[in-house]
Amino acid sequence: MINQKLLEWFDQNKRNLPWRHGRNPYRVWISEIMLQQTQVKTVIPYFNKWMEKYPNLESLKNAKYDDIIKIWEGLGYYSRCKNIYSAVQKITTSFPKTYEELVSLPGIGDYTAKTILAIAYNNQAVGIDTNLERIGYRQLGLKAKSKRNQQRVINFLEKNQSKDRPGDYNEALMDLGSSLCKAYTTFCKQCPIKSSCKAFKSSSPTKYPTPKISKKLPTYDIAVSVIKFDNRVLISKRENTKFLSGLWEFPGGKIEKNESAEIAIIRELKEETNLNIKTPTYLGSIKHQYSHFGVNIALFISYPKSISNLSIKQDYKWIQIDDIDKYALPKANHKMLDILRKLD
DNA sequence: AACCCGTGGTT
DNA sequence: TAACCAAGGGT
Numbered sequence: 001m002i003n004q005k006l007l008e009w010f011d012q013n014k015r016n017l018p019w020r021h022g023r024n025p026y027r028v029w030i031s032e033i034m035l036q037q038t039q040v041k042t043v044i045p046y047f048n049k050w051m052e053k054y055p056n057l058e059s060l061k062n063a064k065y066d067d068i069i070k071i072w073e074g075l076g077y078y079s080r081c082k083n084i085y086s087a088v089q090k091i092t093t094s095f096p097k098t099y100e101e102l103v104s105l106p107g108i109g110d111y112t113a114k115t116i117l118a119i120a121y122n123n124q125a126v127g128i129d130t131n132l133e134r135i136g137y138r139q140l141g142l143k144a145k146s147k148r149n150q151q152r153v154i155n156f157l158e159k160n161q162s163k164d165r166p167g168d169y170n171e172a173l174m175d176l177g178s179s180l181c182k183a184y185t186t187f188c189k190q191c192p193i194k195s196s197c198k199a200f201k202s203s204s205p206t207k208y209p210t211p212k213i214s215k216k217l218p219t220y221d222i223a224v225s226v227i228k229f230d231n232r233v234l235i236s237k238r239e240n241t242k243f244l245s246g247l248w249e250f251p252g253g254k255i256e257k258n259e260s261a262e263i264a265i266i267r268e269l270k271e272e273t274n275l276n277i278k279t280p281t282y283l284g285s286i287k288h289q290y291s292h293f294g295v296n297i298a299l300f301i302s303y304p305k306s307i308s309n310l311s312i313k314q315d316y317k318w319i320q321i322d323d324i325d326k327y328a329l330p331k332a333n334h335k336m337l338d339i340l341r342k343l344d
Numbered sequence: 345a346a347c348c349c350g351t352g353g354t355t
Numbered sequence: 356t357a358a359c360c361a362a363g364g365g366t
Binding site for chain 3: 031032033034035036037038039040042043077079080083106107108109110111112115127129130131132170171174177178182183184211212213214216242
Binding site for chain 2: 037038039074075076077079080182183185242243288289290292330331
């Protein structure tokens with residue numbers, strides 16, 4: 001059993017993290033959602049801001065989504081935020097306590113359900129995230145990521161679960177994976193469970209498991225314009241979209257083949273807003289990487305003579321540029337604001 | 345089952 | 356620096 005040495009190491013080396021204080025199911029839940037595919041260092045300030053404004057389920061139940069997404073702004077994977085919001089509406093009485101209830105909530109899958117069970121309720125569950133998975137593959141000396149090997153890892157990690165401290169067992173493995181048994185680097189000499197580790201016995205532990213090959217991401221050319229009228233700018237809200245849902249942005253769209261950026265932005269603004277822009281002014285370009293594609297954005301500023309024929313399907317607003325920080329924007333739009341500010 | 349879903353960090 | 360990783364889930 002590896003759990004005894006693991007827990008001894010944890011008692012000496014555990015990280016001091018905000019969600020490890022004042023522990024309750026609500027705080028564990030919010031932290032786990034924020035931490036999905038997101039580094040601890042990134043999450044900490046977001047978690048603290050969130051708890052300052054929404055310290056419990058009740059306060060969240062009474063909140064407006066526009067205020068919630070503003071807290072989430074910049075954290076990415078915005079459907080997580082929407083899932084929290086709709087989960088809150090589904091929780092009518094107390095916070096769910098069983099696996100079935102937990103996974104039935106939007107945004108909670110197998111990992112998150114089991115981790116909440118172990119950490120918040122001290123159940124004998126093992127939530128296997130990328131840290132635990134990597135440690136399992138290394139302990140067992142497995143390289144190929146296959147269904148069979150995955151099951152071996154699950155069996156190994158569950159077999160070693162601690163009877164007394166199941167939550168600490170989960171967190172000990174996470175801390176070990178993030179400090180000593182990292183993806184690119186290992187510090188095997190300090191590892192409390194190296195004696196049972198087959199990857200340690202090999203010459204190169206970081207080769208376990210074999211890294212996955214990701215496919216190349218496409219890049220798209222985009223044209224975007226700040227539209228200024230009467231000392232205000234136009235922003236519109238992305239709603240009911242899978243991508244950047246609930247966030248505000250400046251209008252624009254893809255540059256078609258054989259089309260200049262200037263022609264594209266005139267066409268896009270006509271299609272989106274029905275405004276006729278005669279002479280958009282080019283301000284600069286922005287590169288940005290999303291999770292599954294990259295963009296090169298040509299940024300313009302436009303001054304319509306009239307907005308009497310304005311027509312937009314989405315929610316939109318004319319705002320003072322100084323009020324922009326009241327709205328949640330994607331990172332790419334913040335890069336645009338940086339260019340705008342440099343003009344002044 | 346493969347793809348979609350953000351952003352920042354690491355080698 | 357391009358590729359890959361980070362407390363995954365939804366479809």
